[in-house]
Amino acid sequence: MTLAAAAHTFAAFPSINPFAGMRPIMTVDRRLAAEAKAWPFKEAQDLAKRLDGKLPAKGYVLFETGYGPSGLPHIGTFGEVARTTMVRRAFEQLTGMPTKLIAFSDDMDGLRKVPDNIPNQELVRGALGKPLTAVPDPFGTHASFGAHNNARLRAFLDAFGFDYEFRSATDCYRAGAFDDALRRVLERYDEIMKVMLPTLGEERQKTYSPILPVSPSTGRVLQVPILSYDAAAATIVFQDEDGTTVEQPVTGGRAKLQWKADWAMRWVALDVDYEMYGKDLIPSAELSGKIARILGGRQPNGFAYELFLDAEGQKISKSKGNGLSIEDWLRYGSPESLSLFMFQQPKRAKRLYFDVIPRAVDDYYAHLRGFHAADEPAKTLENPAWHIHGGNPPAGEPPVGFSMLLNLASACNAEDKSVLWGFITRYAPEATPETQPDLDRLVGYAVNYYQDFVKPQKRYKLPDAAERAAIEALAARLGDLPADATAEAIQDEVYEVGKAHGFENLRAWFKLLYEVLLGQEQGPRMGSFIQLYGRPETIRLIEDALAGKFATA
Known part of the structure; x- marks a missing residue:
């Protein structure tokens, strides 16, 4: 899917999203929330314990998700924001404290390569190394490539009804929101270097600096050593691309941080209380936590979720394209089913492939049914439907699964x-x-x-003589049933025919019916299926199958 086409896809979501009206309507007893064992409540309980019941001085509890805007929002983006939203809702119910969710775009990163799925690639290639917000928009719709992709991110989040505030790294750096934290980085530069250098190879150690200056001559984000720095003046000295030695401030968007230091600085500058990340980022989060403490802050509560696997059980890779896109899921299943998939066992590696969708769709309605049937309020807090719908799941379910x-x-x-x-x-x-x-x-x-x-x-089977006789007997029995026969009555007849024709293992009998009539090895509960499909239609299906109209094996 191209970036331009994504806008149309995302625009189709708003009427069907599970996160519309994000604030929970149903209020639960805080004592129940304090004892709830569903993982979002466990995360909320840990965060409340960390805060010691006190509202932060900023006046709210801050949840954050990060996004690299060099490409489209993807299914992992949805998963991280959906899961964070679930914890946020649980925390609000547990504490009553006001909260915010910031969707932070790292759009000041230098563009490293030209994406394959964009037009006007030469236009973008000429701006390699510049912040994404300084790269021309190849689509011609926004002021920059970063602005274009940020707009897609916001459309994506808005389409799913997420409640969030958008923050741009470029805006924060240039507006001075990070200036105090950047000065602190210079004041504690050597301590940060002591943390980072042992994690780098020998050659990288020679050129590494946590601070990346923006070239005054080319506008590129430079990966160059810092020759010297003046913490009191908040300036750095480095060699520019044209070979000249430059001294310039780190403030006002004239420098940015390497990403581990940047992550830590953002935690401190924004006073982030909670952030999720993939399991592969655990070492990075630990390093950033050390840097955050050096800067006088602390690492937020975190949640390291497992990564997704493809159909073969291999880790999903963007470069390999072996994953399932959010557009793929929403072609075959509902946003609610996708939310359920994200809710279930987030610390376990799971296959994310097409064949998981049907079960997720049916499981969602099973949980919805269980929520409304629960006889104790505490049970509803363990139900995924509570977390998918913020404590207010819709009533009712479709008459057919x-x-x-x-x-x-x-x-x-x-x-x-x-x-x-x-x-x-x-x-x-x-x-x-x-x-x-x-x-x-x-x-x-x-x-x-x-x-x-x-x-x-589909691979239809042509039955042998004994199997054919059994299926013919089933057709006859179906024809003799009254018009108002229930699904259970039909199911009983199917059982009896199988037993009467020597199928001691009735699984083999049903497998035969599925293979002959549906061309597949697995299938529905036959009584319910026949009632829905119709007995005359099922008899005709049997006749066509026995006549060899479908058989492929």
């Missing part, structure tokens, strides 16, 4: 939503796309998933 819709799509080879709706309205006459918008979304997801993943893999 996602897995059943997938099987229905498979049985009727659905090309569009209208085919499935024809069966649904007969099964649930009161349901329409207008009265059941959630169900209509699921129908669309099911058609997309069936067409892209199920249909290409």
